[in-house]
Amino acid sequence: xxxDIPNSVIVRRLTKRYGSITAxxxxxFRIGKGEVVGFLGPNGAGKSTTMKILSGLMPATSGSAEICxxxxxxxxxxxxxxxxxxxxxxxxxxxxxxKEYLKFRAKIKDVPGAEIKRRVDEAMEICELKRKAAxxxxxxxxxGFRQRVGIADAILSRPEVVIMDEPTIxxxxxxxxxxxxxxxxxxxxxxxxxxxxxxxxIELVCDRxxxxxxxxxxxxxxPDSLRKDFIPYSKYxxxxxxGRADFEKIALxxxxxxxxxxxxxxxxxxxxxxxxxxxxxGLGATIVGELSKDARLALREVSEQKPSLEEIFMVATRxxxxxxxxxxxPDREEDEI
Amino acid sequence: MCISxxxxxxxxxxxxxMGLMYLISLYDxxxxxxxxxxxxxxxxxxxxxVLFMVPLLTMRSLAEERRMGTLATLMTxxxxxxxxxxxxxxxxxxxxxxxxxxxxLFPVVTQMYLPSVSADARLFDVHQMFSGYxxxxxxxxxxxxxxxxSSSLTRTxxxxxxxxxxxxxxxxxGAGLLASLPVTEGSGMEWILRPADYIQxxxxxxxxxxxxxxxxxxFLYFSxxxxxxxxxxxxxxxxxx
Numbered sequence: 338x339x340x341d342i343p344n345s346v347i348v349r350r351l352t353k354r355y356g357s358i359t360a361x362x363x364x365x366f367r368i369g370k371g372e373v374v375g376f377l378g379p380n381g382a383g384k385s386t387t388m389k390i391l392s393g394l395m396p397a398t399s400g401s402a403e404i405c406x407x408x409x410x411x412x413x414x415x416x417x418x419x420x421x422x423x424x425x426x427x428x429x430x431x432x433x434x435x436k437e438y439l440k441f442r443a444k445i446k447d448v449p450g451a452e453i454k455r456r457v458d459e460a461m462e463i464c465e466l467k468r469k470a471a472x473x474x475x476x477x478x479x480x481g482f483r484q485r486v487g488i489a490d491a492i493l494s495r496p497e498v499v500i501m502d503e504p505t506i507x508x509x510x511x512x513x514x515x516x517x518x519x520x521x522x523x524x525x526x527x528x529x530x531x532x533x534x535x536x537x538x539i540e541l542v543c544d545r546x547x548x549x550x551x552x553x554x555x556x557x558x559x560p561d562s563l564r565k566d567f568i569p570y571s572k573y574x575x576x577x578x579x580g581r582a583d584f585e586k587i588a589l590x591x592x593x594x595x596x597x598x599x600x601x602x603x604x605x606x607x608x609x610x611x612x613x614x615x616x617x618x619g620l621g622a623t624i625v626g627e628l629s630k631d632a633r634l635a636l637r638e639v640s641e642q643k644p645s646l647e648e649i650f651m652v653a654t655r656x657x658x659x660x661x662x663x664x665x666x667p668d669r670e671e672d673e674i
Numbered sequence: 675m676c677i678s679x680x681x682x683x684x685x686x687x688x689x690x691x692m693g694l695m696y697l698i699s700l701y702d703x704x705x706x707x708x709x710x711x712x713x714x715x716x717x718x719x720x721x722x723x724v725l726f727m728v729p730l731l732t733m734r735s736l737a738e739e740r741r742m743g744t745l746a747t748l749m750t751x752x753x754x755x756x757x758x759x760x761x762x763x764x765x766x767x768x769x770x771x772x773x774x775x776x777x778x779l780f781p782v783v784t785q786m787y788l789p790s791v792s793a794d795a796r797l798f799d800v801h802q803m804f805s806g807y808x809x810x811x812x813x814x815x816x817x818x819x820x821x822x823x824s825s826s827l828t829r830t831x832x833x834x835x836x837x838x839x840x841x842x843x844x845x846x847x848g849a850g851l852l853a854s855l856p857v858t859e860g861s862g863m864e865w866i867l868r869p870a871d872y873i874q875x876x877x878x879x880x881x882x883x884x885x886x887x888x889x890x891x892x893f894l895y896f897s898x899x900x901x902x903x904x905x906x907x908x909x910x911x912x913x914x915x
Contacts, residue, residue, distance in 0.1 A: 392750045394914060414752050422750040428743030445751045490747075 345370050345498050345528035351400035353386050360386045362552040371525040375539035376532040377650055378549035384532045388500050392422040405497045421491030425502040427483055431476030435466055435486055446494040460489040481512035500530045505538055517542055540646040548653045556653040560646055567652045568644040573612045573624055576638035584610060591627055607637060684730035688723045688773050695719050696780040711799040714883050717806040721846045724817055728842055731769060732821025733835035735762040741829040745914050755911040759903055767818045774810050801885050809882035812895045817842055819899035826909040849873040
């Protein structure tokens with residue numbers, strides 16, 4: 338995150354305990370103004386707990402959370418004025434019409450009376466509800482439109498911080514695309530925190546990713562910086578006319594610790610190999626240069642395979658599990674003694 | 675609340691029942707000479723519709739919001755739990771009062787369709803009508819608060835309704851039962867008689883019907899209503915996440 342950007346959200350050493358279970362353990366992070374941040378983690382990692390604490394639904398056991406400089410714990414009503422929250426499953430009243438519901442929400446969110454109509458129209462316009470669903474009963478809406486109503490509600494009072502828990506869950510690809518477009522349109526205007534299990538979605542939409550596991554942050558940064566930190570190798574896809582045995586010799590010749598991870602013969606006589614290099618990137622030109630020297634190889638393709646956010650997520654969470662297991666080990670040994 | 679079917683079912687059942695009660699009151703008075711006005715007679719069974727109408731009106735108010743998760747979205751806005759609870763109470767209390775006010779039309783309907791009865795001054799006994807309805811509105815504040823409190827305790831509307839019915843029954847009938855306990859002197863239980871007498875609903879109704887305005891029932895019903903709403907606020911705050 339750029340340190341020059343003022344922070345909309347500051348979380349310091351946030352801890353939440355339910356009896357003997359620690360749901361959050363000393364979690365600290367900052368979110369800059371206008372930044373879109375993805376919150377990732379396996380089920381039960383503490384994502385929803387963090388979001389509930391930030392939105393003032395639940396008190397923390399210790400630590401502090403500030404929204405636009407306002408403490409959520411000591412001034413919850415004031416902090417809520419700066420938040421638009423869309424909870425998981427997006428609960429909405431089934432019997433109301435979209436416009437009625439948004440008007441009601443605008444009123445309780447302290448939107449000035451003269452502004453209500455304009456803000457409701459604006460939110461419906463952004464979420465593409467105005468022409469298709471403004472007067473529809475919410476209970477009759479499709480999942481995609483319901484999600485849009487939830488997002489329209491979250492941005493209605495033009496809050497500085499919008500928190501969305503699983504905004505794309507259960508949506509079809511068209512709807513996901515629409516929601517992605519919508520979130521992109523909020524970039525720079527509002528700080529957006531999104532929790533999702535759909536990792537490619539997060540990668541496409543978010544400026545920064547925070548991975549949380551077992552109640553602690555295990556990784557934080559842009560997808561590219563996380564790739565460098567967690568995946569200390571690079572992969573290249575190579576397509577050429579050379580059998581496995583021949584290509585193993587070529588790979589050895591290429592040097593730099595390049596290994597063949599997998600190889601698949603194609604129907605047109607070509608072979609597609611995945612190469613793994615112990616360096617982060619920058620070997621693409623070298624590989625192309627070396628392989629194109631031999632015309633018999635008929636090199637067709639060399640492309641760098643960027644590790645997906647899914648791979649980063651798996652590595653980061655696995656690492657945190659391994660670390661917690663090692664840190665617990667001495668206790669067990671002591672117990673045994 | 676105004677778009678919920680249970681509200682209209684409650685209103686319909688209430689008006690049917692009270693219409694029938696009013697008709698029976700008229701019939702009774704026409705058979706046996708009595709000083710009672712039809713309004714006084716039919717208000718004496720106020721507790722029967724209250725036992726059914728208040729749970730139907732209030733059972734969804736918070737239980738349904740919690741079950742649907744909409745309470746959490748409400749709690750993320752700048753409104754406080756007290757504001758939410760008090761608005762729910764006001765909405766239910768307004769509708770409760772509206773239903774009772776609509777029973778004021780019964781004497782008018784009687785006058786229109788039974789001209790022979792209209793000559794009787796007791797049909798529009800303003801003093802008794804005023805005092806009787808004041809009791810209904812004052813005690814109603816507590817009954818509606820009981821319903822709202824019950825609704826905050828559970829996510830299931832049916833359970834909320836049953837809880838509300840049980841608590842209403844205890845508050846209306848329980849005090850009378852306590853007061854009629856065969857407590858003998860020296861049994862150590864004499865202390866119970868005075869508070870039991872103080873909280874007897876039917877005693878209050880009697881006093882109000884004879885235009886006797888005592889401040890104690892006002893204090894009892896309003897303070898209990900405020901206490902219950904305060905407890906509901908605490909429960910709502912604790913269970914909203």
